Amino acid sequence: MEKDEKKITIKDVARLAGLSKGTVDRVVHNRGEVSEESKRRVLEVIQQIGYKPNIYASLLASKKHYTLLCLIPKFCPGEYWELVYTGIGRAVERARNYNIGIDVISYDQFDRESFRRAARELLDRNPQAVLLAPIYRNDTLALTAELTSRNVPYVYIDSRLEGSGYLAYFGMPMYQSGYLAASLLTEQPDIREIANFRIDRGGAQPQDNPTLRRREGFMAYLKENFPEYRVYEDFIKPYDPEYNLRVLDSFFERHPDIRHIVTFNSRVHLISEYLEKRALKDRFVVGFDKLAGNLEGVRKGYIKFLITQRTETQVYRGITAIIEHMVFHTTPAEQDNFMSMDILTKYNVDYYSDIYEF
Amino acid sequence: MEKDEKKITIKDVARLAGLSKGTVDRVVHNRGEVSEESKRRVLEVIQQIGYKPNIYASLLASKKHYTLLCLIPKFCPGEYWELVYTGIGRAVERARNYNIGIDVISYDQFDRESFRRAARELLDRNPQAVLLAPIYRNDTLALTAELTSRNVPYVYIDSRLEGSGYLAYFGMPMYQSGYLAASLLTEQPDIREIANFRIDRGGAQPQDNPTLRRREGFMAYLKENFPEYRVYEDFIKPYDPEYNLRVLDSFFERHPDIRHIVTFNSRVHLISEYLEKRALKDRFVVGFDKLAGNLEGVRKGYIKFLITQRTETQVYRGITAIIEHMVFHTTPAEQDNFMSMDILTKYNVDYYSDIYEF
DNA sequence: AAAAAAATCGTGCACGTGCACGATTTACAA
DNA sequence: TTGTAAATCGTGCACGTGCACGATTTTTTT
Numbered sequence: 045m046e047k048d049e050k051k052i053t054i055k056d057v058a059r060l061a062g063l064s065k066g067t068v069d070r071v072v073h074n075r076g077e078v079s080e081e082s083k084r085r086v087l088e089v090i091q092q093i094g095y096k097p098n099i100y101a102s103l104l105a106s107k108k109h110y111t112l113l114c115l116i117p118k119f120c121p122g123e124y125w126e127l128v129y130t131g132i133g134r135a136v137e138r139a140r141n142y143n144i145g146i147d148v149i150s151y152d153q154f155d156r157e158s159f160r161r162a163a164r165e166l167l168d169r170n171p172q173a174v175l176l177a178p179i180y181r182n183d184t185l186a187l188t189a190e191l192t193s194r195n196v197p198y199v200y201i202d203s204r205l206e207g208s209g210y211l212a213y214f215g216m217p218m219y220q221s222g223y224l225a226a227s228l229l230t231e232q233p234d235i236r237e238i239a240n241f242r243i244d245r246g247g248a249q250p251q252d253n254p255t256l257r258r259r260e261g262f263m264a265y266l267k268e269n270f271p272e273y274r275v276y277e278d279f280i281k282p283y284d285p286e287y288n289l290r291v292l293d294s295f296f297e298r299h300p301d302i303r304h305i306v307t308f309n310s311r312v313h314l315i316s317e318y319l320e321k322r323a324l325k326d327r328f329v330v331g332f333d334k335l336a337g338n339l340e341g342v343r344k345g346y347i348k349f350l351i352t353q354r355t356e357t358q359v360y361r362g363i364t365a366i367i368e369h370m371v372f373h374t375t376p377a378e379q380d381n382f383m384s385m386d387i388l389t390k391y392n393v394d395y396y397s398d399i400y401e402f
Numbered sequence: 403m404e405k406d407e408k409k410i411t412i413k414d415v416a417r418l419a420g421l422s423k424g425t426v427d428r429v430v431h432n433r434g435e436v437s438e439e440s441k442r443r444v445l446e447v448i449q450q451i452g453y454k455p456n457i458y459a460s461l462l463a464s465k466k467h468y469t470l471l472c473l474i475p476k477f478c479p480g481e482y483w484e485l486v487y488t489g490i491g492r493a494v495e496r497a498r499n500y501n502i503g504i505d506v507i508s509y510d511q512f513d514r515e516s517f518r519r520a521a522r523e524l525l526d527r528n529p530q531a532v533l534l535a536p537i538y539r540n541d542t543l544a545l546t547a548e549l550t551s552r553n554v555p556y557v558y559i560d561s562r563l564e565g566s567g568y569l570a571y572f573g574m575p576m577y578q579s580g581y582l583a584a585s586l587l588t589e590q591p592d593i594r595e596i597a598n599f600r601i602d603r604g605g606a607q608p609q610d611n612p613t614l615r616r617r618e619g620f621m622a623y624l625k626e627n628f629p630e631y632r633v634y635e636d637f638i639k640p641y642d643p644e645y646n647l648r649v650l651d652s653f654f655e656r657h658p659d660i661r662h663i664v665t666f667n668s669r670v671h672l673i674s675e676y677l678e679k680r681a682l683k684d685r686f687v688v689g690f691d692k693l694a695g696n697l698e699g700v701r702k703g704y705i706k707f708l709i710t711q712r713t714e715t716q717v718y719r720g721i722t723a724i725i726e727h728m729v730f731h732t733t734p735a736e737q738d739n740f741m742s743m744d745i746l747t748k749y750n751v752d753y754y755s756d757i758y759e760f
Numbered sequence: 761a762a763a764a765a766a767a768t769c770g771t772g773c774a775c776g777t778g779c780a781c782g783a784t785t786t787a788c789a790a
Numbered sequence: 791t792t793g794t795a796a797a798t799c800g801t802g803c804a805c806g807t808g809c810a811c812g813a814t815t816t817t818t819t820t
Contacts, residue, residue: 079798392745412807431808433809
């Protein structure tokens with residue numbers, strides 16, 4: 045638990061290699077202008093005595109400044125992507141310590157052209173690293189191909205595309221989270237029917253909607269364990285309370301016995317708000333994501349289980365991976381990093397907090 | 403999301419205050435030998451232009467070396483305190499970056515004299531900061547009083563004692579965690595009887611056992627919501643499998659209808675191992691703490707809900723608080739920090755990980 | 761008032777690295 | 791051989807802070 049290594053500096057390496065610190069520095073940073081013979085000697089000595097550059101001295105002396113661009117969807121207050129945005133905000137100060145500036149480029153996730161414009165702007169600004177959520181598959185692939193050819197590292201958050209060009213990925217295992225939701229909902233005995241409310245976007249769906257994977261996981265669990273259960277669907281709208289009122293009233297009129305409800309998108313608070321309005325306290329609701337409205341629904345008891353991921357931590361770790369790659373030239377231990385699925389109830393929600401300052 | 407502050411150095415402050423950087427440095431570090439008038443001017447300028455010392459330059463120039471001592475119980479592999487120990491291990495490297503060495507002093511938590519000896523050794527070694535778990539109340543108070551008089555900052559983990567001398571506390575809300583356990587266990591309908599297995603230490607209890615608070619929370623929830631439920635207790639031993647087999651067999655012979663089980667200590671794996679041995683798959687078990695054996699019980703389905711805290715993170719944050727206090731002279735935003743209570747089930751346990759490298 | 765002591769302050773080197781610049785050596789052509 | 795270009799390498803300053811040391815000013819003592 046304790047090592048008191050004497051400090052080994054570049055001067056020690058230089059002395060032992062019979063060269064100057066300038067040459068050692070050139071070797072360490074691959075700046076060329078060094079003979080093969082010298083390079084060999086230097087590397088040998090470094091290996092021998094375990095020289096590690098002093099970050100502080102390095103950062104102090106370096107005048108380099110990097111730019112990290114984040115490509116994420118626009119959002120209204122209280123929406124999922126706001127969490128990502130605040131996660132980025134938390135990382136800004138840390139990044140600045142390493143002479144890395146962070147900027148956000150946002151787009152309308154329901155408008156492909158908007159994504160393309162944003163991608164073009166991103167490339168124009170010549171970032172040294174990129175953090176992105178791959179909403180449109182083909183356009184993202186085009187973008188990452190260009191990044192790869194420019195040798196610009198990029199990190200996926202939220203979801204990822206196949207291929208191995210990315211530095212790292214941080215996200216939630218969507219399929220498993222649906223599976224988990226089903227297992228929690230079916231703890232209760234004697235369920236026959238389940239309601240599932242989805243979001244009606246009027247046809248404007250982004251590609252590869254990750255919530256669909258969640259749904260698959262949910263359905264898979266049911267099929268494996270309770271094949272006799274039936275799931276009834278209906279559609280509500282994110283910003284039309286009166287419409288939702290009518291839809292939900294009508295739904296529960298047609299299905300008066302349904303007590304179990306699940307949503308796969310992040311808007312379960314639309315349900316809990318409805319239940320509160322109608323004073324329906326006997327419903328068993330499972331939903332996702334740490335939106336303020338959802339947490340409120342949990343606190344008031346209208347949402348039984350809320351499954352969340354630590355979105356801010358996710359983003360923070362993504363940016364950390366980039367920082368370490370740029371400053372220390374390290375590669376993350378894992379390329380794919382799945383965040384834990386946290387279960388919130390009325391009795392632990394008040395103690396839940398996402399990121400901590402480090 | 404972006405601020406391009408020009409770098410403000412101590413020289414700027416000196417210039418604007420009409421003094422030398424030496425004087426400014428004396429003010430910044432409260433090293434005295436500065437006239438009131440100069441001090442005022444310097445502080446005013448600092449406030450005005452928002453000067454922040456450059457950590458890198460500071461760390462580079464400083465020759466100081468600190469020692470942080472951790473006072474925690476000894477443990478056998480797989481026990482709770484091992485988690486604390488690994489948390490400390492994670493922080494060692496980070497601390498070294500700030501010229502802080504970390505050492506552990508351990509004691510037998512069931513032997514008060516051992517605690518006293520450890521406390522004495524700690525004081526003898528003259529640490530600059532301390533992280534401790536306050537197992538014996540009075541002896542801890544004596545220790546912390548001495549630390550306070552020596553002006554040595556200390557951080558509580560696991561539990562804390564009243565008084566405000568500590569720099570920070572990181573732990574789990576024990577009472578609430580018991581409350582939570584009760585709420586999860588009673589999700590099931592038609593329960594009448596609950597089994598609670600406690601650890602028989604043969605009278606060797608440390609003082610202020612935090613698991614008792616957990617039990618209080620559990621009982622409180624029952625009383626408030628299901629006053630008719632009855633809880634039956636029995637005692638098992640941490641390292642005596644045959645004994646436990648007899649006790650548990652006998653218990654379930656006497657109470658064949660009890661399906662719901664809770665433990666408040668960290669050894670719920672003793673229960674799940676018993677259930678596995680007897681192939682009892684219809685029991686509903688709720689327990690605590692992220693021990694490897696407990697996680698295995700969750701995976702195999704013998705433990706329905708395992709309530710955990712992020713112990714490694716807890717310790718890591720405790721040490722971080724100390725580092726920031728010593729290096730940046732900051733005080734933690736919150737003195738009392740309660741960690742989230744995580745709920746693990748068969749379907750999210752494999753994605754659960756505690757600390758991340760930062 | 762002069763001397764001594766105390767208070768206050770400025771100067772300059774050190775920390776380990778990055779990198780520009782120029783010095784030196786080597787390679788190659790004339 | 792000599793000259794020139796290229797390759798290789800060393801020197802020295804800069805980064806911003808900590809702190810020792812000594813210089814200067816103010817206060818106290820005799």
